[in-house]
Amino acid sequence: MIQTTDFSSVLKSGYYVDGQWKETQQHYDVTNPSTKALVAKVAYCSTKEAKEVVDSAAKALTAWQAITAKERAQRLKKWFDLIIANQKELATLLVTEQGKPLAEGMGEVVYAASFVEWFAEEAKRIYGDVIPAHKGDSRIVVIKQPVGVIAAITPWNFPLAMLTRKIAPALAAGCTAVIKPSEETPLSAHALVHLAEMAGIPAGVLNVVSGDAKAIGEVFTQDKRVRKISFTGSTKTGKFLYQACANTMKKMSLELGGNAAFIVFEDADIDAAVEGAMASKYRNTGQTCVCVNRFFVHDAVYENFTQKLAAAVKKLTVGDAFSEGATQGPLINQMAFDKVSNHVKDAIAKGAKVLVGGKPSELGGTFFEPTVLIDATKEMLMSSEETFGPISACYRFNSEEEVIALANDTDFGLSSYFYTQNLSRAWRIAEALECGMVAINEGMLSTEVAPFGGIKDSGIGREGSKYGIEEYLNIKYVLMGSI
Ligand code: ADP
Numbered sequence: 001m002i003q004t005t006d007f008s009s010v011l012k013s014g015y016y017v018d019g020q021w022k023e024t025q026q027h028y029d030v031t032n033p034s035t036k037a038l039v040a041k042v043a044y045c046s047t048k049e050a051k052e053v054v055d056s057a058a059k060a061l062t063a064w065q066a067i068t069a070k071e072r073a074q075r076l077k078k079w080f081d082l083i084i085a086n087q088k089e090l091a092t093l094l095v096t097e098q099g100k101p102l103a104e105g106m107g108e109v110v111y112a113a114s115f116v117e118w119f120a121e122e123a124k125r126i127y128g129d130v131i132p133a134h135k136g137d138s139r140i141v142v143i144k145q146p147v148g149v150i151a152a153i154t155p156w157n158f159p160l161a162m163l164t165r166k167i168a169p170a171l172a173a174g175c176t177a178v179i180k181p182s183e184e185t186p187l188s189a190h191a192l193v194h195l196a197e198m199a200g201i202p203a204g205v206l207n208v209v210s211g212d213a214k215a216i217g218e219v220f221t222q223d224k225r226v227r228k229i230s231f232t233g234s235t236k237t238g239k240f241l242y243q244a245c246a247n248t249m250k251k252m253s254l255e256l257g258g259n260a261a262f263i264v265f266e267d268a269d270i271d272a273a274v275e276g277a278m279a280s281k282y283r284n285t286g287q288t289c290v291c292v293n294r295f296f297v298h299d300a301v302y303e304n305f306t307q308k309l310a311a312a313v314k315k316l317t318v319g320d321a322f323s324e325g326a327t328q329g330p331l332i333n334q335m336a337f338d339k340v341s342n343h344v345k346d347a348i349a350k351g352a353k354v355l356v357g358g359k360p361s362e363l364g365g366t367f368f369e370p371t372v373l374i375d376a377t378k379e380m381l382m383s384s385e386e387t388f389g390p391i392s393a394c395y396r397f398n399s400e401e402e403v404i405a406l407a408n409d410t411d412f413g414l415s416s417y418f419y420t421q422n423l424s425r426a427w428r429i430a431e432a433l434e435c436g437m438v439a440i441n442e443g444m445l446s447t448e449v450a451p452f453g454g455i456k457d458s459g460i461g462r463e464g465s466k467y468g469i470e471e472y473l474n475i476k477y478v479l480m481g482s483i
Pocket of ligand 1: 156
């Protein structure tokens, strides 16, 4: 076992409102998905606490907007420094409640921090516009203003990064926030908020509740003062929230499920494609929304690619986040495990062949063996649903037209990947794929400097980059007449 770091300095189990950690009578258990051991008993919040945090964020809004962008930037920069200074504590806490291998947890802390640094810089660059007017005695300007109180609802797969990429631009823009992290992994969010307080983020600017997701969601969606919801999670919940917000006409950012295609053309560098496939498919044990869900491999290189992929997958090590050399953790919970098992069983029943894995791990619990399946077909569940686990399903194709049709034959449109050495094909395919992000000859595309987000059922809005801050701003057109 790897030596663990004491995370008690960042462990907070209450809920956070108006600059204070408070307790509730009821609690819920947060457990380690590898060992099922109790990590902490966390305050179980419901309608009352949700209303309390919205009141707090609304009260703090005017003062937070009134300080200069430079000052907001400085506090965010300080928050960034504290996140980096506490990298080990945060990573240890994160993997204890989430299960990913410690090295990946350390990476997530840096990735999460990168959004805070980026938006600290962007805070000072919220420029407006001057537009040539339609009348000689008039002038037109466009100013940008914070949307107001925002609600961030986040999932368990990247408990730190999914939060900072919402909260950092919100705070940079001058918004205040109420946060509802996933009940699987609330402690990471609590730790971040604790560090934000130490960085001088004033009372009421950030508030956190979790527990009864439905009741909290009801308050956030129905309260008029909440002007925006930024959500990352399943398409089902995203659509529910989108509808629920129609009443109060909120601005929405929805980062939902994916069904990523990874295309290997006959002219691809196969070794590079295998490397990219491993990075994209098996990171976080296949539990990311940009993980490959479908591998489309040209007939001419099918054997070569699938054999090499299988050889690479055989080298992966399944284990507890803190076990030496582990590269694959457990699936987050029984539901996730059941879905992965069902997808594999369904594929095998419909003719897929197993090259590696294909069954639960001997470690038991929710550990599943990293798997490679060949002879996948459109009829299998994993073709239309997001598997969210360490399963590679490989399909065969013969032409560009065929593979474009196959890749786009999904309701989702988040990310796609393809490997080719041909420049005109690279442009042709990048433009033809129906999705928000395309990686060419690369398996990893997430970075704070680029716009992350999807189209179709994968959602609306973008996170990260110069576009990410626009999601937290309203534009106002100001006309000056008779001058
Ligand atoms: P996942 O499959 O990733 O858990 P979910 O969409 O169920 O996806 O969960 C993502 C986040 O949305 C979690 O924080 C969860 O608690 C929250 N959530 C689920 N249902 C609701 C709801 N009705 N209102 C508000 N938040 C919800």
